[in-house]
Amino acid sequence: MEPKVLPSFQSGSSLAVSAKKRKKWNVDQWLSFAFILPSIIAVAVFVYGFIAWSGYVSLSNWNSLVPDLSFAGLKNYLFLFKDFRFQADLRNTLFFTLFFILAVLFMGLLLAVFLDQKIRGESLFRNIFFFPMALSFIVTGVIWQWLLNPATGVNLFLKKFGLDSLWYTSVTVIPGIQWSKIQFGIPIAVIAVVIAAAWQMTGFSVAMYLAGLRAIPEEIREAARMDGATEFQIYRKIIFPMVAPITVSVVIIMAHISLKIFDLIYAMTGPGANFVTDVPGVYMFETTFRGNYYANGAAISIIMLLSVAIFIVPYLISSRKGES
Amino acid sequence: MIALAFTLILSACSKSSSSEPDNKKSSGKLEIFSWWTGAGEEDGLKALIKLFKEKNPDIPVENAAVAGGAGTNAKAVLASRMQGNDPPATFQVHGGAELNDGWVAAGKMEPLDDLYDKEGWKDKFPKQLIDMVSKDGKIYSVPVDIHRGNVLWYNKKVFADNNLQAPKTFDEFFKVADKLKAKGITPLALGDKEPWTATMIFENILLGTLGNEDYQKLWTGDLKFDDPKVKKAAETFKKMLSYVNDDHSSRNWQDASQLVAKGDAAMNIMGDWAKGYFVNDLKLKVNEDFGWVATPGSEGQFMIITDTFGLPKGVKNAKDVKQFLSLLGSVEGQDAFNPLKGSIPARTDADESKYDEYGKQTMKEFKEAKLAPSLAHGSAAPEGFVTKANQAVNIFVTQKNVDQLIDSLNQASSELKK
Numbered sequence: 001m002e003p004k005v006l007p008s009f010q011s012g013s014s015l016a017v018s019a020k021k022r023k024k025w026n027v028d029q030w031l032s033f034a035f036i037l038p039s040i041i042a043v044a045v046f047v048y049g050f051i052a053w054s055g056y057v058s059l060s061n062w063n064s065l066v067p068d069l070s071f072a073g074l075k076n077y078l079f080l081f082k083d084f085r086f087q088a089d090l091r092n093t094l095f096f097t098l099f100f101i102l103a104v105l106f107m108g109l110l111l112a113v114f115l116d117q118k119i120r121g122e123s124l125f126r127n128i129f130f131f132p133m134a135l136s137f138i139v140t141g142v143i144w145q146w147l148l149n150p151a152t153g154v155n156l157f158l159k160k161f162g163l164d165s166l167w168y169t170s171v172t173v174i175p176g177i178q179w180s181k182i183q184f185g186i187p188i189a190v191i192a193v194v195i196a197a198a199w200q201m202t203g204f205s206v207a208m209y210l211a212g213l214r215a216i217p218e219e220i221r222e223a224a225r226m227d228g229a230t231e232f233q234i235y236r237k238i239i240f241p242m243v244a245p246i247t248v249s250v251v252i253i254m255a256h257i258s259l260k261i262f263d264l265i266y267a268m269t270g271p272g273a274n275f276v277t278d279v280p281g282v283y284m285f286e287t288t289f290r291g292n293y294y295a296n297g298a299a300i301s302i303i304m305l306l307s308v309a310i311f312i313v314p315y316l317i318s319s320r321k322g323e324s
Numbered sequence: 325m326i327a328l329a330f331t332l333i334l335s336a337c338s339k340s341s342s343s344e345p346d347n348k349k350s351s352g353k354l355e356i357f358s359w360w361t362g363a364g365e366e367d368g369l370k371a372l373i374k375l376f377k378e379k380n381p382d383i384p385v386e387n388a389a390v391a392g393g394a395g396t397n398a399k400a401v402l403a404s405r406m407q408g409n410d411p412p413a414t415f416q417v418h419g420g421a422e423l424n425d426g427w428v429a430a431g432k433m434e435p436l437d438d439l440y441d442k443e444g445w446k447d448k449f450p451k452q453l454i455d456m457v458s459k460d461g462k463i464y465s466v467p468v469d470i471h472r473g474n475v476l477w478y479n480k481k482v483f484a485d486n487n488l489q490a491p492k493t494f495d496e497f498f499k500v501a502d503k504l505k506a507k508g509i510t511p512l513a514l515g516d517k518e519p520w521t522a523t524m525i526f527e528n529i530l531l532g533t534l535g536n537e538d539y540q541k542l543w544t545g546d547l548k549f550d551d552p553k554v555k556k557a558a559e560t561f562k563k564m565l566s567y568v569n570d571d572h573s574s575r576n577w578q579d580a581s582q583l584v585a586k587g588d589a590a591m592n593i594m595g596d597w598a599k600g601y602f603v604n605d606l607k608l609k610v611n612e613d614f615g616w617v618a619t620p621g622s623e624g625q626f627m628i629i630t631d632t633f634g635l636p637k638g639v640k641n642a643k644d645v646k647q648f649l650s651l652l653g654s655v656e657g658q659d660a661f662n663p664l665k666g667s668i669p670a671r672t673d674a675d676e677s678k679y680d681e682y683g684k685q686t687m688k689e690f691k692e693a694k695l696a697p698s699l700a701h702g703s704a705a706p707e708g709f710v711t712k713a714n715q716a717v718n719i720f721v722t723q724k725n726v727d728q729l730i731d732s733l734n735q736a737s738s739e740l741k742k
Contacts, residue, residue, distance in 0.1 A: 064708060065403065065430045085715055150571040151579070169573045171722045270517050273573035274722035275715075289400035291711030292426075 051305065058298035065292050076299040086300070087182045088275040089283050091173075093307075095186050096194060096279070097258040103198035104254050105247060108205025113235070115206070116213045126210070130203040137200065141267025144196035168192045171274045187276040189269065197264055201257065205250045212243040248315075255311045260304060280304050353386045354644045356633075357412035359398035360665075361391040364600050368664035375660050376651050383644045388412055399707075406432055411636035413645045419456040419467055419630040420703025421543070427634070428459045434635040434642070435462040436649065443650055448671050452695040456703065457632055465634035466653045467670035469662050472686055473595045473627035473698045474528045474619040477581070477602070480612065482509060482590045490617040494532065494560055497620045501567045504590050511567040513589035515575030519718040523700040523710075525593050526561050526717055532621025533557040536694045543697070543704045545740050549733040558726045565721060573721075582606065584614065593619055595629060595701075599682050600666030610681050626693035629701045630670060705740055712736035 025033075061072045080086040111129055115122055132140065147153040148168045155168060173183040216239060224234045262281030271278035271286070280300050288297025360369045366389070373385050390398035395416070402415055406427065417423045427433050440446055440463050446454065449467060457465045478490055486507060491497035501511035516522040531539045534553050541547035542554070569589060572580070581598050583589035585606045592598065599616075602608040618625065633652055635645050651657040658669035663678045668687045676684050697703035702710055716732035719725075 064706070065407075065426050067407070084719065145574075149574050151574070166570055169571055171573075269574075271519075271718065273516070274719055287711060289403065290396060291708050292403065292706075293708060293711070 054298045054301050057295055058302050060295050062294040062298075063292070063296060067294075072295065076295045077303075079296065080299055080303070082181075084181045085271075085275050085278060085283055086280070087180055089278050089280045091182060091184055092187060092190055092275075092277060093259060093279050096190050096197075096261070097255060099186075099191070099194045100197050100201075100258045101251055101254045103194060104201050104205050105250060107198060107202045108250065109209050109240075109243075111202065111206045112209035112213055115210055126206075129206045132200045133203045135200065137197075137261075137264040138267045140196055140200045141264045144192070144199070145268045148192050148195075168269075169273065171272075171276050173276070187272075189272055189276045193265060193268060193277055196268060197258070197261070200264075201254060204253070208246050208250055209243055212246040213239065216242050252311050252315045256308050259308050259311075352641050352644070353384045353413075354641060354648060355386045355388045355412040355414075356648070357388045357390070357398070357402060357415035358631075359390055359392060359395035359416060361389045363604055365665045368661040371660045371664055372652070372657060375657065376648055379651065380644075380647055383641075383647065385648075406430075406636065409638060411639055413639050413641060414633045414635060414648060416631050416633060417465060418702045419453070419465065419628075419632045420697045421705050422702035422707065423457060423465055423632065423634065424459040425706040427636070428464050432637055433464045434637055435464055436466065436635060436646075437463050439466075439646055439649060439653075443653060445653055448653075448673060450672060450691070450695065453628070453630065453670060456628070456630065456695075456697060457634075465632035466649045467630045467632045468652045468658060469631050469665060469667035470670050470690060471595050471597060471629040471631075471667050472690075473524060473629055473701065474531060474593075474622045474625060474696075475596050475598070475616050476591055476593050476619045477584055477598055477614055477616050478591045479584050479587050479589075480615045482587050483615070488590075490615060491620055492617060492623060494529075494620045498563065500590075505567060509587075510569045510583065510589035511591060512564065512569075513580040513583040513592040514565075514568040514572040515577050515580035516572050516718070516721060517574060517576050519714045519721075520700045521577050521580070521594070522721050523714050523717045524595065524698070525564065526557070527699045527704075528593060528619040528622060528627060529561050529564070530554065530557045531625055531627060531696050532619060533560060536625055536696055539696055543699075543740060545737065549737055550730050554733075555726060555730060558720075558729050561720075562724050562726060565724065578605075595627075595698075596682070596686065597666065603666070603680075616682065624693055626690055626695050627698050628695045629698045629703060631667075709736050709739040712739065 057069070058076055059072060059074070061068045061070050061075075063076075115125060115129075119125070148155060150166055150168055155166075158164070167188050170188040173185040173187050176183040176185045178184070220238060221234055224238055229237070260281060261279055262285065265277060265279050265282055266285075269277040271282055280303065284297050284300040284304070287293045287300070356369075356373070358369060360366055369387065369389070373387060376383075376385060390401050392398060398416070402412070405411060411432070417427065423433075440454075445466075453467055453470075454463060457463055457467060476490070482488075482504075483490065486503060486509075488500050488503065489496070491500045504511040514521065514525070530542070533556055534542070534547075538547050538553065542549070547554075569575075569580075569583060575583075577594055577598070578601055580589075580592055581594065581601050584592045585602060585608055596616075599610070602614055603610060608614055617623075633649060635642060635649065639645060652661075653671070655669075655671060655674055658671055659675050659678050662669045662674075663680075663683070666683075668674075668679065668683050668690060672691050674687070676687055679687060699705055699710060699713060705713070713733060713736060716729055716736065719732070720729040
């Protein structure tokens with residue numbers, strides 16, 4: 001339907017003309033518009049409408065069971081950025097996202113390259129790597145909580161070898177530079193959550209990279225070999241650059257998962273002692289639905305939305321440019 | 325969880341402007357909303373419902389329990405339903421601030437004075453308990469059970485092996501703890517993966533240090549948190565935390581109880597639902613494998629947690645709900661529910677022979693003791709303050725900075741006046 005509609009917008013024609021052209025919609029176009037109308041309304045109300053509503057609540061004084069929608073300005077946002085817990089959340093999210101994405105990219109590419117060596121039982125390995133994706137984060141969280149728990153899991157082995165078994169519950173932050181109220185650095189306990197999250201999501205990047213590797217024609221490798229390139233050079237100079245666009249996609253998909261993460265943390269460590277594993281999602285849930293701080297909770301949601309938008313919006317813009 | 329949170333957000337938002345109650349509840353079903361899904365408590369609830377059905381065969385009942393420890397999920401679901409003007413027929417709510425500063429203050433509850441008069445309940449429940457479910461002279465809910473929060477549980481074998489007596493004061497506690505520590509036994513088991521368990525220890529220390537009157541004054545704002553006595557309690561709390569297990573932040577309260585049951589740790593401070601866990605889940609014998617005393621300095625005091633049920637505004641079948649509430653408040657109803665749940669009845673004239681040794685002793689002490697509302701369980705202060713207090717305690721357990729704890733509590737205390 002686009003070709004017929006678009007010209008009216010392109011030519012800078014008068015309203016009358018465009019109205020006339022709109023009238024030329026035939027039955028098919030009306031029908032298809034009627035079919036997408038319910039979802040347009042649903043999305044408008046239930047997604048964008050509620051985003052706007054949350055934005056409005058985040059600027060109000062509604063911080064008890066009794067709704068109070070009087071305007072409070074940026075009070076809730078200022079409170080959050082001064083709040084110890086929220087500062088810790090931002091730190092944790094930053095390092096969680098960073099390590100999680102690096103781990104998923106590195107492990108994904110490594111395993112995909114191995115699988116691409118035409119090894120025996122390749123489909124079996126492919127399924128093994130991909131299988132954790134089928135679990136929900138809650139299940140992953142519970143399993144890894146048992147595995148890493150100082151009283152039950154692999155840490156008992158580490159203890160036998162004289163290694164510190166308390167890293168899972170450690171409150172140490174490395175290097176721990178004092179920044180505003182919090183210690184800025186990498187909380188050790190976050191690593192436990194990164195391991196669990198990467199274990200679950202690596203399968204996805206393996207699949208993406210493997211598809212990318214398979215799309216590279218064998219002739220290119222052959223040609224490179226003919227020119228005397230070593231296998232290492234082939235990967236570095238040819239293969240990796242060719243799968244680079246996949247890296248962008250994986251980073252964006254993983255970033256939006258990690259910035260919004262809630263269930264894995266909730267099941268595995270909770271907010272953690274001294275909030276070393278707390279994330280905005282958990283804080284939002286607790287402050288809104290336990291403490292009845294609806295406006296504060298809405299402000300956290302909006303901040304989370306904006307942080308995801310930082311990744312998603314440039315991607316959408318660039319992919320639209322690519323289309324046209 | 326995300327799906328749950330999302331539906332909550334949706335339903336919370338959808339309330340928007342419609343303030344008049346829309347009675348869209350078509351069925352006349354009596355919907356009983358609670359978070360009783362665990363062993364024991366679920367049996368108690370079912371026994372109650374069975375009893376109700378025998379007496380009122382024509383009223384259909386629906387058990388609308390929402391799973392999740394300490395009601396954290398249930399409370400979230402309830403909040404969105406109440407705000408969407410779709411209240412359940414009756415719901416579980418802790419007596420005290422959770423009821424009065426929450427639902428009653430929001431104008432969502434009907435007073436039940438006529439029911440109390442009709443049933444002659446005013447002298448059957450302790451006066452202090454009725455005060456906990458009243459606001460501005462009107463009574464708003466019916467207490468069904470009582471739990472005690474200031475209990476120190478100890479492993480009898482460990483204490484006997486080391487020739488120790490259960491501590492009654494803070495001095496005795498630290499003496500005992502030092503001896504146990506020297507023997508390589510963890511003196512105090514803690515599982516504060518959910519921070520309310522640490523808050524419970526702190527509230528019990530506050531009660532033991534301040535005494536009943538000053539403890540209550542904290543929640544009315546008549547005693548400030550920067551009072552030297554509160555500071556002293558925080559110092560005691562700090563000292564006590566140096567005797568807990570290293571991995572406390574990865575454990576929940578059941579895990580901590582297990583440490584005591586196995587003898588890896590000697591003591592544990594927890595509400596008396598821990599007794600149910602010891603007996604039902606770990607198969608220990610009351611007063612044989614484990615013993616109990618009031619937490620240091622709190623003898624003669626009763627940190628009370630009470631589950632109550634009320635009548636929300638705008639339910640169609642109010643008459644049926646009152647029928648159910650009168651069963652809840654009756655001796656028969658309380659004695660059907662409490663022995664199974666492991667709690668004690670809220671009425672003082674219940675049948676003692678139906679309860680175990682711990683229950684009998686606690687019932688006796690409940691009649692004599694001074695009652696104190698629990699902070700950690702929402703009876704002492706509004707949920708907003710509780711959430712902030714839990715956060716402050718969570719930070720304190722790690723940083724052990726007394727001034728900072730006092731400071732955070734002081735800041736949060738603006739919530740108390742709401």
